Amino acid sequence: MKFVEGIKADATADIVYLMCPMHLLRLDELIKTVSPGQVLEILTDYDGALEDIPEWCEKTGNEFIGIEETGDFFKFYVRKKSD
Amino acid sequence: MRKCYFDHVAANPLHPEALDAMMPYLREEYGNPLSLYPLGTNARSAIESARQSVAELVNVKPATIIFTSSGTEANNFALRGIARAKQAQGKHIIVSKVEHHSVLNSARYLEKNGFVVTYLPVDKHGLVTPESVAAAITDETILVSITHASREIGTIEPIKEISKITKSRSVLLHTDAIATVGNIPVDAADLGADLISMTAHQFYGPKGIGALYVREGLRIVPLIYGGIQEGGRRAGTENVAAIIGMGKAAELAKKEMAVREVHTRKLRDRLVDGVLKVPNVYLTGHPQNRLPHHASFVVEFVEGEAMLLMLSMKGIYSASGSACSSRALKSSPVLLSLGVPTALAQGSIVFSLGTGNSEEDIDYFLQEFPTIISKLREMSPFASGWGKSEEVNKCYTGGS
Structure with a gap:
């Protein structure tokens, strides 16, 4: 897993305390709202996202930048692919 | 009926x-x-x-x-x-x-x-x-x-x-x-x-x-x-x-709120005025700052459930305490928290009005209510020989 720090995001979805598959649904919704090259941030405490979000990026061709761990939840960063 | x-x-x-x-x-x-x-x-x-x-x-x-x-x-x-x-x-x-x-x-x-x-x-x-x-x-x-x-x-x-x-x-x-x-x-x-x-x-x-x-x-x-x-x-x-x-x-x-409020408040105010003419009945809750369709009372020397049943026999549907606690046969913790004495809290009754109610409903109710209270008090073991208790005086200084 790639750990990052201080990434600036263009859009954020806070889904802390919400379960699967909210992380994938919100990711899918949010990616449509940003421009290519912009960065999404997903805040979640759902462990399954550790596997799901990198896999989603691989499938969709978006760039998985990495995660930042906080005390209670993870911050996932994804860059939207170019058209 | x-x-x-x-x-x-x-x-x-x-x-x-x-x-x-x-x-x-x-x-x-x-x-x-x-x-x-x-x-x-x-x-x-x-x-x-x-x-x-x-x-x-x-x-x-x-x-x-x-x-x-x-x-x-x-x-x-x-x-x-x-x-x-x-x-x-x-x-x-x-x-x-x-x-x-x-x-x-x-x-x-x-x-x-x-x-x-x-x-x-x-x-x-x-x-x-x-x-x-x-x-x-x-x-x-x-x-x-x-x-x-x-x-x-x-x-x-x-x-x-x-x-x-x-x-x-x-x-x-x-x-x-x-x-x-x-x-x-x-x-x-x-x-x-x-x-x-x-x-x-x-x-x-x-x-x-x-x-x-x-x-x-x-x-x-x-x-x-x-x-x-x-x-x-x-x-x-x-x-x-x-x-x-x-x-x-x-x-x-949203559309009808103001009209509904005027209608129910008017009926509610008449109901309160009428009920408080019956001796030893007290309004509970805030006299002004209260829900416009709501009137609640405690009636001395009678028990809430008996009032509900007798009113119900006359086609008047009301509640004693909350909808849930009226079935639990215990003094309302809400009334007790207001300082209402336990015995008086047993005589709790709540009326809440709506758009379907009319002036005629209030006329009918105000005609029936005093009679029902009199009948219940005649049966009550507490009605005779009791003046207003100190506890009640303390809670409702000067009556209602």
């Missing part, structure tokens, strides 16, 4: 337009709102349109409204969901002593699970003072939950003033606005509450559907896990028809 329904805080009749709006979703539009074909997407759009109407009723963004199965669920969700979400910051919660069971019992559940709960006292009119909230807040406090209005005594609490305190102390504020939303103007921003519970059957919508407003950006732990309904915050296939009914009722409530 005339039928006078005076128990609108227990349930309202369903508005015919709400029923009409619901019917297609009980018949031909039966699809699951998550399904991707038109039967599903039609139901989904109808839900979102209902969410918009409910949001407009309390002046918030639609995405902040989470539909629940009831007001009780909304209250449970607010208390337990916020307690879980905020427990790392503290484990102290403040509620008042005039809360509904769905708040009080949620607080007790949390108490059994490591939280500390302060039960705030109220004055003789049932008012929670903002000063008492301020004094009870500690560094550990995460949530204050005060009802907007008690369904038992009708008193409207100073939520706006309380919210100024909770905001300044960085504590969340929940208000159980089940009795007020749809009946009097409730504006979330103006009230300053972070969470607001509401239910449809208090404003001529169907039973079995409520909602919780959760301020944008606020994290809450779900009560019910499962699918992605309500943004993953409240799983379970939606009660589509009920949601549509709530949406329609919310739209009508």
Whole structure:
């Protein structure tokens, strides 16, 4: 897993305390709202996202930048692919 | 025999337009709102349109409204969901002593699970003072939950003033606005509450559907896990028809609120004036700052259940205490918290009016009520030989 720090995001979805598959649904919704090259941030405490979000990026061709761990939840960063 | 329904805080009749709006979703539009074909997407759009109407009723963004199965669920969700979400910051919660069971019992559940709960006292009119909230807040406090209005005594609490305190102390504020939303103007921003519970059957919508407003950006732990309904915050296939009914009722409530209020207030004031002419009957709750359709009393030397039964035999339907506690045969904790003596609290009776009530209903009721009280007092072992007790004098100085 790639750990990052201080990434600036263009859009954020806070889904802390919400379960699967909210992380994938919100990711899918949010990616449509940003421009290519912009960065999404997903805040979640759902462990399954550790596997799901990198896999989603691989499938969709978006760039998985990495995660930042906080005390209670993870911050996932994804860059939207170019058209 | 005339039928006078005076128990609108227990349930309202369903508005015919709400029923009409619901019917297609009980018949031909039966699809699951998550399904991707038109039967599903039609139901989904109808839900979102209902969410918009409910949001407009309390002046918030639609995405902040989470539909629940009831007001009780909304209250449970607010208390337990916020307690879980905020427990790392503290484990102290403040509620008042005039809360509904769905708040009080949620607080007790949390108490059994490591939280500390302060039960705030109220004055003789049932008012929670903002000063008492301020004094009870500690560094550990995460949530204050005060009802907007008690369904038992009708008193409207100073939520706006309380919210100024909770905001300044960085504590969340929940208000159980089940009795007020749809009946009097409730504006979330103006009230300053972070969470607001509401239910449809208090404003001529169907039973079995409520909602919780959760301020944008606020994290809450779900009560019910499962699918992605309500943004993953409240799983379970939606009660589509009920949601549509709530949406329609919310739209009508917003439009007709002022007219309904004038109508019920006028009838309520006549009812109060008439009832207080009967000796040894006292108004409970705040004399002015109360729900416009609500009148509650304690009647000395009689027992609430007996009054209910005799009124019911005359076609007059009312309640004694809360809809739940009237079956539990115990003195209302809400009335006791006002300082009403235990014996007097047994003589509790609550009338709540609605759009279907008329002047003739009040005439009929005021003709029957004194006779019923006289009959019950003739049978009462307490009526003769008792003057007004010191306790009663203390509670109701100068009568009503």
